[in-house]
Amino acid sequence: MNIYLPIAEMSVNVAVFLGMGCAVGFLSGMFGVGGGFLLTPLLIFMGVPSAVAVGTGSMQILASSVAGGIAQYRRKNVDIKMGLVLVGGGVVGAVIGVALVRILRQIGQFDLFVSLSYVLFLGAVGALMLIESIGAIRRARSGQPVTARKTGQHSWVHGLPFKMRFNRSKLYISAVPPALIGAFVGFMAALMGVGGGFVMVPAMIYLLRVPTSVVIGTSLFQIMFVMAATTLLQAMQNKTVDVVLALLLIVGGVVGAQLGVIAGARLKGEQLRFLLAALVLLVCLRIGWELIARPDEIYSIGPLLGAS
C-alpha cells in the first residue's frame, strides 16, 4: 500500500516505512539511544529530501523521548533543575542551528556539513565506546571488579561562577557547563536531525560527573523539550516537517522499541555498548565513504531557496 507524503511530496510504501521505524525503534529500545543518528541517514537513503528527513526526524525523536522520559520520571531518574538548565541552553542552540540550516541550504553545502558532522561525532563517540567496552569485557572475563566512580573529584569545571545546587544529581557546580552542553546538543539536533543523547550522556558523565542513574532520564528530559522547540522551528522556518511521515515512523518505532527492550535485557551492559559502538562506527564509515569515493554523478539539482 502506498501513501503520498504531503511535505516530502513523494509516494512511499507504508509497510517499508513502518518497518524502518520498527527497526530503528528496536535498536533504540535495545541500546537506550534515540536512534536519530540511524533514522535520518536512512530516510535520506530512501529518497526523502535531506532537509525534510532532518525536520521530520525531530518530530519522531520528540515522540520517543516523551515515551522514554515518562518512564524515567516515574522512576525518579530526572534531575528537573539540571534538565531545565540544559533545556535553556538547548533552545538557544536549536535556534542558531535552524537558522544555519537555512544558510547552508542556500549556499549548497548543507549535505556536506551534515555528512561531516556525522563522520566527526559518530567516529569519535563510536571509537571511545568501542575502546571502553572492549576494556570492560576483558576485565569482566578476567574476573576483575568494575571500578566504582570516585566521588569528590574536582576539575576545572568546579571553578566556574553561577554555582547551583543540583539535588538529585548530588552536585554543587556552576550552571555554565550544563548550559553550554545543552546549547551544543540543541545546535547539533537542529543540524543533524538527532536527539544528541550520544554526545550529552558522555559529556554529563565525564565532564559534569552526574550519577549514571540520573543521566539518561535528565538527558531525555532535555531532548524532549529541545525537540519540541526544534520541530516547531523547522515547521515555521523551513517547512520541512512531514506529519504523515513522522506518524508512520512513530507507530513503527513504538512497536520496535518494546521488542528491543526485551532483546536488550538478555545482554550485558558492556556487550550492548560494544554492539552499539560497532553500529555507530558502521554508520560513520558508510557516510564517510560517500564523502571520499568518486560519486557516480557529480551534479545535483535543487530548488532555489529564499526566493519567496
Next chain:
Amino acid sequence: MAGNAAGMFGLRLTAASCAMLMVAFGQSALAQGLQKAQTAGPLQRVLPPVLMGPRQPPPVLSEPRPQPVEKVEADVSTRSVEVTTGFTGHEILVFGAIDNSQQPEDATDNYYDVVVVVEGTPYPVVVRRKSDVAGVWINTSSVLFASVPSYYAIASTRPVDEIAGPAVLELNSIGFAHIKMTPSPGIWWKLNEYELAGFKAAVIRLKQKEHLYVVEAKDGVTFTGRSLFRSTIALPANVPVGPLVARTYLFRNGEVLSAHIARVRLERKGIERVLHDFAFRDPFAYGVIAVMLAVIAGLAGSMFFRRETA
C-alpha cells in the same frame, strides 16, 4: 474578376467611414499580433496571428478559394488531476483530429507527424557540481537556471530529430535538447559554453532519472484512420503539483502546419491538500499540532509499554 472585387472593396471603403476604421483597426491589430508572435512563447509563434488579434473583416468572397489548410485540434482526457493521499501517478490521454486531412487512406509512411509535449510549470533550479577538494567531494560550482520546466513529457509519431530540423525544434521547444533553460546572469559568466552545456545536460539527466523528463515509447502518438490520433502520457507519482500545458503540433515535411494548446490542472485534494496548505499557510499552528501529535503518540506508546512490562 479580380478587378471587380477591388472595385467593390474600394466602394465599401468610401461608402462607410466606419467600415474603414474597422479595417484600419484590424490591420493594426494584425501587426500587433505579429509582433507578439515574435516575442511570445513557443506556441504563439506557430499559431497564425489571426487567432490572436480581434476579428478580421470578412474575407472577400470573390478571391480564388485557397487550398484547405490542415488544422490540428486536440484535447486531454482529464482536465483536472487530483493529487490525493493515494496518488500513485495518473495517465492522461491526449487525443485530437486533423481538419482537412489530406493523408491518403492507406498511408503507412509518415505523411503527417504529430508531436505532443506536456510541460509542467517552470521554476528556478540551482545545479551544483562537485569536485575533489583534498580528497573530499564538495559542491564547488553552481549555475542558477531561472526557469526550467518541472516536468516535460514528449510523445511523437517518430523520433523528433527525424520530424524536423533543429531550428524548428528549438523555436518550439520540442525535445530535451531544445528545452528553454536560461542561466541567470551573475553566476555563469565565469563558465564557458562547454561547461554551461555540461550543467544543462545534468539537469536533463537528473530529471530523467527522477522520471520527470520522459520520452514516451516509440509509438508515442498513433493515428487511427486519416485524421484521428491519440497519445498517452503517464504522469509519475512524483510529478510536481501545478498546472500542466499540453501542446500538440502537426508537422508535414519538417514544417509546423498547426498547433494546439490544452491545459491540465494538477491539484492537491482531500487530506493531502488540507495538510500541505496548512503547513505553508499557517506554519506556526502546523508546528504546534505536530508537537502535540508527537507528545500524544509518545504518551500512548509509554502507556502501552507500561502495560506490556507490568
